[in-house]
Amino acid sequence: MNIADHIYSTDSANQDRAQAIRDNLRDAIVDRRLAPGTKLSEGEVGTLFDVSRTVARAALQMLSFEGLVRTERNRGAFVANPSPEEARQVFASRRLIEPGIAVAACGRVTAADIAAFRAQLDEEGRFIAERGPTARRSEIKASGDFHLLLASVAGNGILQRFMEELVARSSLVIALYGRSGVSACGHSEHTKIVGALESSDCERASQLMLHHIDHIEADLDLRVRAGPALREALNF
Amino acid sequence: MNIADHIYSTDSANQDRAQAIRDNLRDAIVDRRLAPGTKLSEGEVGTLFDVSRTVARAALQMLSFEGLVRTERNRGAFVANPSPEEARQVFASRRLIEPGIAVAACGRVTAADIAAFRAQLDEEGRFIAERGPTARRSEIKASGDFHLLLASVAGNGILQRFMEELVARSSLVIALYGRSGVSACGHSEHTKIVGALESSDCERASQLMLHHIDHIEADLDLRVRAGPALREALNF
DNA sequence: CCGGAAAAGATTGCATACGATTTTTGTGCA
DNA sequence: TGCACAAAAATCGTATGCAATCTTTTCCGG
Numbered sequence: 001m002n003i004a005d006h007i008y009s010t011d012s013a014n015q016d017r018a019q020a021i022r023d024n025l026r027d028a029i030v031d032r033r034l035a036p037g038t039k040l041s042e043g044e045v046g047t048l049f050d051v052s053r054t055v056a057r058a059a060l061q062m063l064s065f066e067g068l069v070r071t072e073r074n075r076g077a078f079v080a081n082p083s084p085e086e087a088r089q090v091f092a093s094r095r096l097i098e099p100g101i102a103v104a105a106c107g108r109v110t111a112a113d114i115a116a117f118r119a120q121l122d123e124e125g126r127f128i129a130e131r132g133p134t135a136r137r138s139e140i141k142a143s144g145d146f147h148l149l150l151a152s153v154a155g156n157g158i159l160q161r162f163m164e165e166l167v168a169r170s171s172l173v174i175a176l177y178g179r180s181g182v183s184a185c186g187h188s189e190h191t192k193i194v195g196a197l198e199s200s201d202c203e204r205a206s207q208l209m210l211h212h213i214d215h216i217e218a219d220l221d222l223r224v225r226a227g228p229a230l231r232e233a234l235n236f
Numbered sequence: 237m238n239i240a241d242h243i244y245s246t247d248s249a250n251q252d253r254a255q256a257i258r259d260n261l262r263d264a265i266v267d268r269r270l271a272p273g274t275k276l277s278e279g280e281v282g283t284l285f286d287v288s289r290t291v292a293r294a295a296l297q298m299l300s301f302e303g304l305v306r307t308e309r310n311r312g313a314f315v316a317n318p319s320p321e322e323a324r325q326v327f328a329s330r331r332l333i334e335p336g337i338a339v340a341a342c343g344r345v346t347a348a349d350i351a352a353f354r355a356q357l358d359e360e361g362r363f364i365a366e367r368g369p370t371a372r373r374s375e376i377k378a379s380g381d382f383h384l385l386l387a388s389v390a391g392n393g394i395l396q397r398f399m400e401e402l403v404a405r406s407s408l409v410i411a412l413y414g415r416s417g418v419s420a421c422g423h424s425e426h427t428k429i430v431g432a433l434e435s436s437d438c439e440r441a442s443q444l445m446l447h448h449i450d451h452i453e454a455d456l457d458l459r460v461r462a463g464p465a466l467r468e469a470l471n472f
Numbered sequence: 473c474c475g476g477a478a479a480a481g482a483t484t485g486c487a488t489a490c491g492a493t494t495t496t497t498g499t500g501c502a
Numbered sequence: 503t504g505c506a507c508a509a510a511a512a513t514c515g516t517a518t519g520c521a522a523t524c525t526t527t528t529c530c531g532g
Contacts, residue, residue, distance in 0.1 A: 289518090
């Protein structure tokens with residue numbers, strides 16, 4: 001049983017091929033296999049996934065709605081390169097939404113959910129123990145999956161979709177502006193949140209979540225650098 | 237100067253023809269000129285706006301992302317017919333987000349913004365005074381625009397987009413499940429919120445917003461009816 | 473007169489084609 | 503060598519065509 005089934009249960013089953021390509025690309029972006037600024041040409045995506053440009057284009061359009069891809073008229077689609085300001089907005093949004101999600105989840109969490117959380121925490125722990133860039137990427141992804149799992153438990157499909165977008169964009173931001181191993185402390189905070197859920201201490205879960213988000217953002221270096229404009233101009 | 241310019245400034249200027257069609261259709265849905273469940277065939281939309289099915293399809297895809305349109309594989313697109321459960325989720329989401337938006341707006345509001353709010357309130361008042369279904373539609377729309385204006389003042393593009401979706405879906409929900417003239421009291425609450433903003437009383441703005449949302453939802457009749465399934469089956 | 477199967481029609485999913493725009497390459501001139 | 507400008511290539515925006523799927527109509531047996 002895959003954790004993705006649990007999280008995306010409602011929305012990935014239906015619809016068409018474009019959705020599958022979107023998911024694939026989203027994973028690649030979130031995993032940092034596709035660097036910010038990378039050009040995603042319709043033709044290339046199409047041949048890569050063995051579909052026509054029509055379908056590739058639809059997938060790119062979806063990603064552009066999620067803010068993971070920026071499209072410029074007559075120029076194409078690029079992996080988003082969020083500015084520090086955008087990064088702040090992402091976290092400001094999460095500060096508004098996620099404590100509430102924690103409360104909602106707290107009120108609905110079942111024993112099965114707790115088990116799923118435990119499994120998720122174990123996986124996080126495994127990646128943290130490992131070394132190397134691959135483990136690092138998996139670690140960021142697993143950390144995001146924790147938040148998505150929480151959102152799915154909260155039982156609000158709309159908020160869940162918002163969180164999917166915010167978590168994906170956060171991964172981008174962390175990849176771009178992250179300083180240290182945020183995840184070591186992040187993991188312990190996740191564990192604490194699950195503890196609060198288990199003991200039905202909703203208020204505490206909410207507080208822990210708020211602090212957790214603060215900690216993630218505090219680990220970022222959001223000072224504007226001289227470089228980005230140039231690097232951006234060079235499509236790099 | 238149009239209020240839409242103020243609200244959608246960042247996002248409507250760029251991009252393509254599909255966006256214009258989307259905006260047009262969205263207005264029609266929010267204004268209730270297109271009833272929930274109405275079929276939006278690609279061909280019809282295309283000929284209506286004098287574009288090919290390709291472009292029409294893109295516009296419908298956007299609306300489906302916003303939750304205003306539901307698409308079924310090989311069957312087409314229909315104006316969304318939100319269930320009571322979805323309606324609750326919409327308002328639960330707004331309860332999480334909008335008080336925070338009110339606080340953010342409170343911290344950034346300028347004299348020019350206040351003037352825009354006043355103009356908006358005046359317009360609301362005008363429609364409330366008028367009689368007839370057209371005025372009623374305009375009234376719902378104007379009421380939504382107030383919330384969008386607030387979101388634009390808050391200065392967070394991500395939250396602003398979330399609110400665009402939530403307000404649009406709320407309009408649908410109110411059209412479907414609304415009981416009375418919610419707007420009479422809604423208008424006075426809007427006025428109070430602007431008052432709080434003007435006196436920089438952020439905490440009060442937040443509280444007023446929360447109660448305002450509660451009041452809107454309280455005016456809905458979200459009991460499940462026997463009818464909907466049948467009406468839906470009849471495409472009516 | 474009614475019910476159900478088969479054909480006709482309509483609509484979507486997807487691929488491909490073509491003009492328009494952008495980017496790159498190549499060439500002549502200072 | 504360096505730069506300006508034009509040709510070529512690549513890429514996008516959009517229309518259209520065809521197969522697959524769904525809907526509606528027709529027709530026939532009961």
